[in-house]
Amino acid sequence: MLQLQAIVKLLCEFETLIAYRALNIYELFQYTAENKNYEKLKFLHCYIENYNPELPFPLAFEQALKQAEPQMALKAEDRKQLSQFASVLGTTDVDGQIKNCRLYINLFEKSLSEALKITAQKQKLYYSLGIIAGLFSAVMLI
Amino acid sequence: MTKEFDNAIACLSMKIKKTLSELPQVVKESCFEVRIRVNAPMMLTLNTGQVYVTGNGGTSRLYRDGFTIINKYDIGECFKSICEYSIHSHQQEINNGFITLRGGHRVGLCGTSVIENGKIINIKDISSLNVRIAKQVYKTADEVVALLQKGLMGTVLIGPPSSGKTTILRDLTRQLSSGVLGYPLKVALIDERGELSATAGGVPQNDVGPSCDCLSGYPKAVGIGIAIRTLSPDIIIFDEIGTSEEMGAVNESLNAGVTVITSIHAGNEADFLKKPQGLALLQSGAFEHFVFLKSKDEPSVVQKIVGREVLALEAGRNFGNLPLYHLDGSDLWKQAERTGVTAAGNR
Numbered sequence: 001m002l003q004l005q006a007i008v009k010l011l012c013e014f015e016t017l018i019a020y021r022a023l024n025i026y027e028l029f030q031y032t033a034e035n036k037n038y039e040k041l042k043f044l045h046c047y048i049e050n051y052n053p054e055l056p057f058p059l060a061f062e063q064a065l066k067q068a069e070p071q072m073a074l075k076a077e078d079r080k081q082l083s084q085f086a087s088v089l090g091t092t093d094v095d096g097q098i099k100n101c102r103l104y105i106n107l108f109e110k111s112l113s114e115a116l117k118i119t120a121q122k123q124k125l126y127y128s129l130g131i132i133a134g135l136f137s138a139v140m141l142i
Numbered sequence: 143m144t145k146e147f148d149n150a151i152a153c154l155s156m157k158i159k160k161t162l163s164e165l166p167q168v169v170k171e172s173c174f175e176v177r178i179r180v181n182a183p184m185m186l187t188l189n190t191g192q193v194y195v196t197g198n199g200g201t202s203r204l205y206r207d208g209f210t211i212i213n214k215y216d217i218g219e220c221f222k223s224i225c226e227y228s229i230h231s232h233q234q235e236i237n238n239g240f241i242t243l244r245g246g247h248r249v250g251l252c253g254t255s256v257i258e259n260g261k262i263i264n265i266k267d268i269s270s271l272n273v274r275i276a277k278q279v280y281k282t283a284d285e286v287v288a289l290l291q292k293g294l295m296g297t298v299l300i301g302p303p304s305s306g307k308t309t310i311l312r313d314l315t316r317q318l319s320s321g322v323l324g325y326p327l328k329v330a331l332i333d334e335r336g337e338l339s340a341t342a343g344g345v346p347q348n349d350v351g352p353s354c355d356c357l358s359g360y361p362k363a364v365g366i367g368i369a370i371r372t373l374s375p376d377i378i379i380f381d382e383i384g385t386s387e388e389m390g391a392v393n394e395s396l397n398a399g400v401t402v403i404t405s406i407h408a409g410n411e412a413d414f415l416k417k418p419q420g421l422a423l424l425q426s427g428a429f430e431h432f433v434f435l436k437s438k439d440e441p442s443v444v445q446k447i448v449g450r451e452v453l454a455l456e457a458g459r460n461f462g463n464l465p466l467y468h469l470d471g472s473d474l475w476k477q478a479e480r481t482g483v484t485a486a487g488n489r
Contacts, residue, residue: 022230022233023228025226056227057222057227090222091222092229093230093233094233
């Protein structure tokens with residue numbers, strides 16, 4: 001969930017950096033990789049560490065994502081969404097990029113709210129289970 | 143030159159780069175343009191003319207079947223690579239029709255323009271790329287420098303396309319900024335199309351000297367205004383004056399006491415005087431020296447240098463009683479006559 005929050009923040013920051021500074025992809029990754037807010041997003045560091053200007057970006061991003069996977073706990077669908085976002089990153093003009101960022105911010109926010117809902121449900125469940133277990137233990141002791 | 147060639151093709155797609163890297167050293171050394179067209183073999187412009195790239199490390203003047211053909215995918219990959227996979231960062235350059243690479247090389251883009259409100263907002267379906275290998279030519283501005291050593295005055299370089307106007311301006315920027323006049327000059331370089339400084343990633347790729355401020359990508363008229371207000375330059379240099387806004391900005395710099403050096407397209411003196419822009423430059427009083435260059439066959443060679451007054455008389459021969467006034471109101475004709483240059487029989 002923290003990673004999803006970081007991804008939403010990251011996309012918002014990408015949107016701003018593209019709109020007002022027109023940074024290229026390498027600069028976007030370099031700038032955000034240095035930010036502590038995104039230290040959980042290991043793929044940023046993996047991309048910068050293995051940067052090769054001759055490698056097409058979508059391919060380089062996939063490699064970075066794959067390398068960072070063991071240190072991240074992304075669900076398959078979130079990972080897929082990230083790949084899809086990266087496949088459009090840098091391929092259009094500024095307006096197109098801003099729309100792309102907005103689209104994926106909305107999608108990741110949806111994932112985040114679902115994750116929050118599930119967490120809340122699970123919290124309730126564990127709380128109820130705890131009470132039942134406590135009552136059961138008390139009955140057994142009596 | 144081989145290093146420059148390798149440097150210029152580094153941005154191209156793997157397939158194209160591999161094909162070009164197999165070329166013999168001598169070809170790389172004499173190459174100054176690589177043309178990549180869809181469904182055609184690559185073409186090189188060498189000192190000796192144009193040749194096709196055969197694909198096996200060779201070149202040929204004649205087209206034959208079996209040459210390595212470039213397809214749409216290759217061009218697309220090249221385009222993305224040239225943009226560093228960040229088209230949004232190069233939008234302005236794309237709209238201008240070319241992208242400047244590190245090293246000062248330039249890639250011209252051909253395709254289908256997308257127009258909105260009469261302005262190009264994008265180029266789609268890129269069909270050909272023209273990689274121009276940058277080479278800064280030193281000492282081409284020596285004659286103009288010698289002229290300015292007698293007094294720093296507004297100067298216009300006039301010549302047909304490919305006559306070396308930009309090359310001379312670039313060298314002039316370097317020399318003036320390096321203190322060739324015996325004292326350091328604050329030079330403001332207004333580089334709207336990135337041709338003079340070839341700024342990439344914020345760093346001028348051409349040698350523009352140690353005391354030059356580059357305003358890269360600024361529309362010339364805006365850049366001149368900003369330079370006057372914020373940089374307090376001794377001299378402003380920019381390429382290809384053309385619009386009335388730019389002329390207005392030159393007048394502004396004249397009022398601010400800043401010397402301007404620029405260039406304009408014109409085949410010869412008569413051609414220059416036929417142009418409204420030419421006459422406007424003459425009338426403004428901002429320029430004292432008019433430097434005419436030879437043709438593209440002899441690039442960067444000065445044909446003649448004409449003073450403002452002499453050129454004003456020439457304009458009078460062609461245009462009769464055309465009012466040629468300084469901005470300060472003095473009559474250029476009278477001034478020319480006072481200095482002994484007469485237009486007898488022409489008025």
